[in-house]
Amino acid sequence: MKTLQDILFPRAATCLYCQHPRKAVWPGGLCPDCLEKLEENRPGENVCPRCMTPLDDEGKCLFCLQKAMGPLQYAYAPFRYKTVARHLILQLKFHYQDDAAPLLAQHMLPLIPSGKFDALVPVPLHKRKERFRGANQAEILCQLLSPKAGLPVLTPLERTRYTRPQKNLTPSQRQKNVRDAFTLTTPVEGLHLLLVDDIRTTGATARECARALLRGKAASVSLLTAAIATRDDEK
Ligand SMILES: [Zn+2]
Ligand SMILES: [Zn+2]
Numbered sequence: 001m002k003t004l005q006d007i008l009f010p011r012a013a014t015c016l017y018c019q020h021p022r023k024a025v026w027p028g029g030l031c032p033d034c035l036e037k038l039e040e041n042r043p044g045e046n047v048c049p050r051c052m053t054p055l056d057d058e059g060k061c062l063f064c065l066q067k068a069m070g071p072l073q074y075a076y077a078p079f080r081y082k083t084v085a086r087h088l089i090l091q092l093k094f095h096y097q098d099d100a101a102p103l104l105a106q107h108m109l110p111l112i113p114s115g116k117f118d119a120l121v122p123v124p125l126h127k128r129k130e131r132f133r134g135a136n137q138a139e140i141l142c143q144l145l146s147p148k149a150g151l152p153v154l155t156p157l158e159r160t161r162y163t164r165p166q167k168n169l170t171p172s173q174r175q176k177n178v179r180d181a182f183t184l185t186t187p188v189e190g191l192h193l194l195l196v197d198d199i200r201t202t203g204a205t206a207r208e209c210a211r212a213l214l215r216g217k218a219a220s221v222s223l224l225t226a227a228i229a230t231r232d233d234e235k
Contacts, residue, residue, distance in 0.1 A: 015029070015030055015031035015034050016029040016030055016034070016087070016088060016091060016099055016100060016103070017030055017031075017034040017037070017038075017083075017084050017087050017088075018031060018033065018034050020033075020034075028099070028102070028103040028106065029099035029100070029103055030084070030103070034084055037083055037084045038079070038084040038085060038088075040082075040083070041079040041080050041082050041083060041084055041085040041086075041227070042078065042079060042080075043077065043078075043079070043080055043228065046059075048061035048063065048064055050064055050069065050074055050075070051063050051064055051068075051069055051072075051074070051075040052075060052076055052077050052228065053228060053230070054080070054230075063203070068202060068203040068207075069203065069207075070203065070206075070207035070210060070211070071207065071210045071211060071214055071221065072195075072203070072206060072207065072210050072221055072222060072223050073220045073221065073222045074222040074223070075200060075203070075206070075222065075223040075224075075225070075228075076108075076111040076112070076222070076223070076224045076225075077108075077111070077200060077224070077225045077226065077227055077228045078104075078107040078108055078110075078111060078226065078227075079107065079226060079227040079228075080227060080228055080229070080230070081199055081201075081227040081228065081229035081230075085104075085226070085227050086227070088100045088103060088104055088226070089104070089198050089199055089226055089227055092104060092137045092140070092141075092198060092226075093133070093137050093198060094133070095133070095134055095135065101137070101140045101141060101144060102144055104141065104198075104226040105141050105144035105145050105148075107226070108141065108145060108196075108224055108225075108226055109145055109148050109149060111224060112145070112149050112151075112194065112224065116192060116194075116222075117151055117192045117193065117194040117222070118151070118152075118191040118192050118193065119151055119152050119153065119154040119191060119193055119194070120142045120145060120146060120149070120151050120152070120153050120154070120193075120194050120196050120224075121142075121153075121154050121155070121156065121157065121193050121194065121195050121196065121209070121213070122136060122138035122139040122141070122142045122153065122155065122195075122196050122197070123138045123157075123195055123196065123197040123205060123206065123209055124136065124138070124155065124157050124158060124159045124182070125138075125159060126159040126161075126162045127159075128162060129162075137198045138196050138197045138198060139153070139155070141196050141197075141198065141226065142196050145196065151194070154186070154188070154191075154193070155185075155186075156184055156185055156186040156187070156188050156213070156216070157182045157183070157184060157185070157209055157212055157213070158182065158183050158184075158185050159181055159182055160181065160182065160183045161180065161181040164177055166178070166201065166202075166204065166205065171202045171204070174201075174202050174204040174205075175202070175204045175207075177204070178204050178205050178208045179208065180208070181208055182208055182209050182211075182212040183212065184212050184213065184215065184216040187216060188213055188216045188217070188218040189216060189217040189218070190217065190218075190219050191218050191219055192218075192219050192220045192222075193213055193218050193220070193221050193222070194221075194222050194223070194224055195209055195210065195213075195221060195222065195223045195224070196223075196224050196225070197223070197224075197225045198225060198226050198227070199225055199226065199227050199228075199229055200223065200225040200227070200228050200229065201229045203223075206223045206225075209221070210223075
């Protein structure tokens with residue numbers, strides 16, 4: 001059913017970022033200026049080959065040095081969690097705009113190495129949160145990526161513990177908050193899996209998912225997110 005909101009503000013009538021009235025020729029919902037700004041959210045050339053985190057001035061990856069990858073083999077992300085990319089992810093998470101998901105998926109797709117993975121696995125939300133939000137943003141991204149990447153979507157993980165939002169917790173609190181929060185519900189033995197989520201911050205959630213999958217004898221687990229948030233980016 002159409003709401004008054006839908007009629008007054010039809011889907012993507014404006015640029016997803018600056019609200020400039022939309023022209024039909026714009027691909028993906030951003031005006032040319034904002035598309036250029038989105039390119040500035042790329043992690044850049046100087047990134048860690050394992051996790052794509054921008055390297056510090058001494059050429060070190062703090063994320064890997066802090067062992068934040070845990071059992072994850074690789075982590076991929078097209079953007080840092082800043083300006084336009086951050087805005088698109090918030091749109092995706094809270095379903096303000098349906099166009100944000102395909103745009104993010106379009107930029108995540110080229111990062112999936114061909115022939116390396118057997119399936120995509122969305123990081124699950126707790127059932128209660130999923131009901132509240134209406135859908136899991138990680139699963140939306142998986143469904144968009146799946147046909148183009150030629151990989152099936154598996155949902156072998158269940159979030160069995162209701163966890164506090166990670167947002168305002170310190171790294172060690174985040175780790176404690178998600179410990180043993182995930183249970184394996186279907187077999188994954190021998191599979192190379194690519195976890196998918198919207199954003200990677202401390203990596204605590206992805207590490208716990210990877211641990212649960214590896215307890216089920218998955219062959220390897222890597223992570224693909226739409227963005228990487230460093231402590232600076234989140235401010
Ligand atoms: Zn714009
Ligand atoms: Zn790294």
